[in-house]
Amino acid sequence: MLEITCPWCGPRDETEFDYGGEAHIDRPKDPDKLTDEAWAEYLFMRKNPKGPHLERWMHACGCRRWFNVRRDTFTHEITAVYRMGEKPPGDGA
Amino acid sequence: MSRQVNRRPEGGRIDRDRSLGFTFNGRRYTGFAGDTLASALLANGVMLVGRSFKFHRPRGIFSCGAEEPNAIVQLGAGARTEPNLRATQIELFEGLEAASVNCWPSVEFDAGAVSDWFSRLMPAGFYYKTFMWPARFWPQYEYVIRHAAGLGRAPAEKDPDRYEKFHVHCDVLVAGGGPAGLAAAFAAGRSGARVILADEHSEFGGALLGLGAGIGGKPAIEWVESTVGKLRGMAEVRLLPRSTVFGYYDHNDLGIAERVTDHLGPAAPPGPPRQRLWKVRAKQVVLAAGAHERPLVFADNDRPGVMLASAAQAYVNRYAVRPGERAVVVTNNDSAYQVALDLDDAGVKVAALVDLRPAPEGPLADALRDRGIDVLGGRAVVATSGGRRVDAVEVGRLNDDADRIVGGTRRINCDLVCVSGGWNPAVHLFSQSRGKLRFDAAGACFTPGDSYQAERSAGACNGAFRLADCLAQGLAAGAAAARDAGFRKGRAPAAPKAPEPEAAPLRAVWRIPLPGDRARGAKQFVDLQHDVTAADVALAAREGYAAVEHLKRYTTTGMGTDQGKTSNVNALGILGQVTGTDIAGVGATTFRPPYTPVGYGLLAGRDVDHLFDPARRTPMHAWHESVGAVFEDVGQWKRAWYYPRGAESMRAAVDRECLAVRNSVGIVDASTLGKIDVQGADALELLNRVYTNAWDTLKPGRCRYGLMLGEDGMLFDDGVTSCLGENHYHMTTTTGGAERVLAWLEQWLQTEWPRLKVYLTSVTTHWAVAAIQGPNARRLLAELCDDVDLGAFPFMSWRDGTVAGIPARIFRVSFSGELSYEINVPSSLGVALWQALMTAGARYGITPYGTEAMLVLRAEKGYVVVGHDTDGTVTPQDLGMDWIVSKKKKDFLGKRSFARSDTARPDRKHLVGLLTEDPREVVPEGSQIVEEVRPAPPMPMGGHVTSSYWSAALGRSIAMALLVNGRNRHGETVTISLPDRNVRAAVTKPVFYDPEGEKLRA
Amino acid sequence: MPETYPRQGALDHLRLDARAVDDPGDAGVVMCARRFVGKVNLRGRPTKRFREAAGGALGFAPPVKPNTAAGAGGVSALWLGPDEWLIVTPPGREGEVIEGLRARLGGQHAAVTDVSEGRAVIGLAGPRAREVLMKGCPLDLHPRAFKAGDCAQSTLARALVIVHQTSDAPAYDVYVERSFADYLWRWLEDAATEYGLAVIRG
DSSP states (O other): OOEEEETTTEEEEGGGOEEEEESOOOOOSOGGGSOHHHHHHHHTOOOOOSSEEEEEEEOTTTTOOEEEEEEETTTOOEEEEEETTOOOSTTOO | OOOOTTBOSSOSSOEEEEEEEEEETTEEEEEEETOBHHHHHHHTTOOEEEEOTTTOOEEEOOOSSTTOSSOEEEESOGGGOEEEEETTTOBOOTTEEEEESSOSBOSSSBGGGHHHHTGGGOOTTHHHHHHTSSGGGHHHHHHHHHHHHOOOOOOSSOOOSOEEEEEEEEEEEEEOOSHHHHHHHHHHHTTTOOEEEEOSSSSTTGGGGGOOOEETTEEHHHHHHHHHHHHHTOTTEEEETTEEEEEEEGGGEEEEEEESSGGGGGGOOSSSOSEEEEEEEEEEEEEOOOEEEOOOOOBTTTSTTEEEHHHHHHHHHTSOBOSOSEEEEEESSSHHHHHHHHHHHTTOEEEEEEESSSSOOSHHHHHHHHTTOEEEETEEEEEEEESSSEEEEEEEEEOTTSSOEEEEEEEEEOSEEEEEOOEEEOOHHHHHTTOOEEEETTTTEEEEOSOSSSEEEOGGGGTOOSHHHHHHHHHHHHHHHHHHTTOOSOOOOOOOOOOOOOOOOOOOOSSOOOOGGGOSSOOBEEETTTTEEHHHHHHHHHTTOOSHHHHHHHHOTTOTTTTTTTTHHHHHHHHHHHHTSOHHHHOOOOOOSOSSOOOHHHHHTTOSGGGSSOOBOOTTHHHHHHTTOEEEEETTEEEEEEOOOTTOOHHHHHHHHHHHHHHSOEEEEOTTSEEEEEESTTHHHHHHHHBSSOOTTOOTTBEEEEEEEOTTSOEEEEEEEEEEETTEEEEEEOTTTHHHHHHHHHHIIIIIOTTSOOEEEEOGGGEEEEEEESTTHHHHHHHHOOSSOGGGOOSSEEEEEEETTEEEEEEEOOSSSSSEEEEEEEGGGHHHHHHHHHHHHGGGTOEEOOHHHHHHHHHHHTOOOTTTTOOSSOOTTTTTOGGGSOSSOSOOTTGGGGGSHHHHOTTSEEEEEEEESSTTOOOOTTOEEESSOOSSSOOOEEEEEEEEEEETTTTEEEEEEEEETGGGOTTOEEEEEOSSOEEEEEEEOSOOSOTTOTTTTO | OGGGSOOOOTTGGGOGGGGOOSOOTTOSEEEEEETTOEEEEEEEOOOHHHHHHHHHHHSSOOOOSTTBEEEETTEEEEEEETTEEEEEESTTOHHHHHHHHHHHHTTSSEEEEEOTTTEEEEEEESTTHHHHHHTTOOSOOSTTTOOTTBEEEEEETTEEEEEEEEETTTEEEEEEEGGGHHHHHHHHHHHHGGGOEEEOOO
16 A cells, blocks of 8 residues: 655545546636547546656545656656646656 | 373473473374474374465475474454464464464365365466456355465454553664574664564574574573573563564564563453553664575475474474484484484484585584485475375486486385475565575575665674584674664673684585386475475466566466465476576565565454544533433544434434524534634734635624635535634534645645744634524523623623623524524533523523534535535536635735636536425435436436435425536436436525525524 | 524433533543533634734634633633634623624625534543543644644544544543534544543533
8 A cells, every 4th residue: 555645634544535537737727619539638538657657646534635746657656746737847757 | 191202302492391292183182381392292192283275285394483384373263263373373372273274174184185185287377277267257266266376364253352552662672583693683782772682483593593503602592591581681681482573564673573471372361451552663673583504305295204404403403303213314404413413312313414516525424424324415396196195206317417317216115305405595574674585596585685774784694604613693683773862882792602613615515306117296395385296387487477576476486474474485496497687687576565474353452342443522422412412423522413202213203403593492412623823923814814804894792604625616614603702713624524624724834824923823722602593593592691682682692691601702693594593612621601592592492413413404504514415526616615715815825726727617517406296205316317228328418416415394205416516407317327326406596595695594 | 592402412312411420539630521512613803904804803813823722711712723713602602703704894804704503512621631642543632742722623533523632631522513423523532531530521
């Protein structure tokens, strides 16, 4: 079981968190102007890398805050935790 | 009752004043407190303890610990019986009952042993090759295989014992309490760190308990006792004996299985649990798991009486048991020399020490020779003879390449063969932590390489086999771990002296060659538990299964309850030889948790029976119980399903409840509906973004129904939201969607719309909700409420008022199509409100109704239930609910997806009503609608029935379905295919009762 | 006239009063149901203006340090999130707290919501109370990590809870959603049995 450091509450067991998938996918400003392909890109397409991944987690059993995590999907190593609205540290993924 | 014929007259860590009676395979024996089942059996002269898995060959006690492949027993009887326990780890208690697991009818005469005669026909991959074809015979094969190969049996009764869990955090977890582990715990503990020291044995000390070694000029056991004493004095050190660190998971999450009262058997006190699962999050881990001695692979090396040398040593020293009368010790390294000396001290005649190395020298060899014990260098035991126990070994001379026996062989009579093929560090936990193993050529073993997690290995599990090195590594690792965990105080204490003679290098010979005259037929076992021989490994490699993971699965070597603790490295060594690479090139299989088997009871803990899952109760739950309601599970909620009167059937009760609502008044507990308080300057904006319809015109005092969609345009939840005042709304969700909707809204607010000024607060359980529904609902409410003008209280509005003297918020909304009021009061007053309504409603025949009647009533009106009539692939348009989708709003969640080609298709599945031709026929929900009836499936599918009920109000069945192009097929007849017949039904609009909604607005 | 009807606490159906003792003696664990504790959910970004306004109403400022509680005069504020607190009041005083907060916070982006009836409170004390929590709660409750005045939201058994340590003795108040109260009480009671359990009045 992973240990994830909530930016507010500190390190907690993975069971306290909900996973929110890939981070930094902004909702298009004007969806009606998008082609079907572009909308599908936003809706369905995800990077799914083997390696570092910027993703969202929510401290569901704690402060209910969403935040971002950089986690290696292969090693599970968590190399960064940062709040909503913040840029990923360093070179991102 | 037999005498303990093999017990030494004195010594050992047993309590001779506490004699314990036990039975094995139905025979009664006695042992002493401090014995294991294995040591007690050996004391009683019992060596034969089981039959092998495939060939049913006789097998004896082979080790004295967790690595035991043979002495696997069924412990206890009845509800407490437990299969596949290692006799070498079961502490003896009074009244213990155990039996061999893999023999029939008895361990002495096993009918399955005939399979040994045909063993030439059961090579590696036998099961794969033989039983896979033809496929239809598999059930018969499976029966035979399972019957022949059963390892123990699970209890049929409920487990009567308690199992506990503890979540703990620590700075340093030390796994293993031998010399290295004790030293590590001591060094870490004195820094003030929170330390857990876990060891699988009943007492700390590890190998020192079975050795006559010395530390600091005193017997090692004195150092053990003094160190344990110091650890006990440290407030932040937790000592866990009888506790196996069985799993090493991500981020230093480890599992420990503590056997709290197993060793007491029936005498266990009633308070504490039988076992306790420790879920540990450790900042740092020190692995000090020791090492397992490796057997040698020679012909018939499985005969009872063949035993690991260190095990024989532990039996004579720790348990004061002579495992045989006349021993031959065979070794490729120095460690067995001391074994021979200890056996001799214990009165076991050592017939010879056979050393694979050409010229054994040094003080230990001299000591043996001084005692008149033959030391035979450059030779090996090539085979054994005997029946149910070894009676002699054949010894031959190895050539320089160790691939041939040169000259003749010599027979030496013995009843005990002590083997040592070197040592395998117990790297299981290290490997589980995803650390990389490396091959140590000098020790011919795998040792920990690069670490993956915050962990370090010390002592024998790190390839350090000399006591002084174990102590030094333990102290250093403990101190470093504490330092890395933030405890800067102190350095590693100086290691005490533990003199040992310098060790000579071992001679790795993975497979002892057979004498030239016996090239075939002899079995050289690699894996004793799974009956895998050296020939099987070679065959697998020849057939292409030369990768280690393939070899394991094809031959089953390394599988089973022992997971190959004694066999893996030998199998890899032989594979390396056969494939012409070396063992380092072959690599090792991955170790997975658990280190030793863990019972289900331990993992389940107390999450059983009524604590298996929370039962959520509404404030009125006890009332429903008191009138005999039958409950159904809705998520974790217990909701009243129906309220049978006397012997009334469910159908009769539901009919009665439905008719009461249609004709007079019913009352339903709606407390479970999700409720969210929405406040803030942008509350209205939020509603507009997440619901499909427009909310700008909703005035205080009014309510509106809304649909929420996912961004894919599919229905996600629905509910009524009411305007409480400026910038203040009360949102309701489905019962099952309460948490999901709140999380969904929070996600949008926090991640995408952080500038919206809205706060959401769950008030689901703050309110108790009683809904009164039916034509008499207003009359009933009027009797209890005089501060709300019920005449000016239209459908889809709400009022604050007082009901039966209780401050209430009343919503005029309806899920039944009847005149209806949902009365919300603070939860603590729910019962008071309910009882007042029941009392006042008596004159109207007020009828409590459950979720089943609620579902019938809504289906009569064609109201959908999200998740019942929808499944995540359904749009509002599919449901015919275009009326609630705003055409004017520029955007809302899911809107763009309406224009996707698949969503915009005109021939999607649409919600329709179904009326069966036979009005009495209630088809099961989930039934398939077929477009064409054929004699057998597959048939072209048209959709499925989502809701189906008997409607008492209509006197016939009603159903709803999702049907391809259904909206355009009203009036058609379709066929519903049931397993035994076909049912025809007319497609209709999904509204069956009061289609104009006159009753609703009355 | 709500007083005309008896209010029902979330655990009243267990008839704990009938089992309550005056002196828990050497019980390892002491439990009680705290009935009708007032609870108010407070939301707002903890700006100086917000903290002054809230502090003016409560008599103390809501804590900004995560996982801590503050209090005065029988009222306490438990940190739930960076813009969320649970204000806990003695029974019956939630109304005045709500009015006070709303009056002072007028004009600010804040929310004050009565959630008194939404959660039950179970008091847990005694020398083995910490071990009872350790059986089902993944928090680090060791005195070095969690002390009197600390509070945290987490899971206990299969329920979401707020654990508030009220004394170093130790003693805890465990907040759980009302519908889960029956389950959690039974779970705690089962967990406490091996240490000896005494039930006292809330």
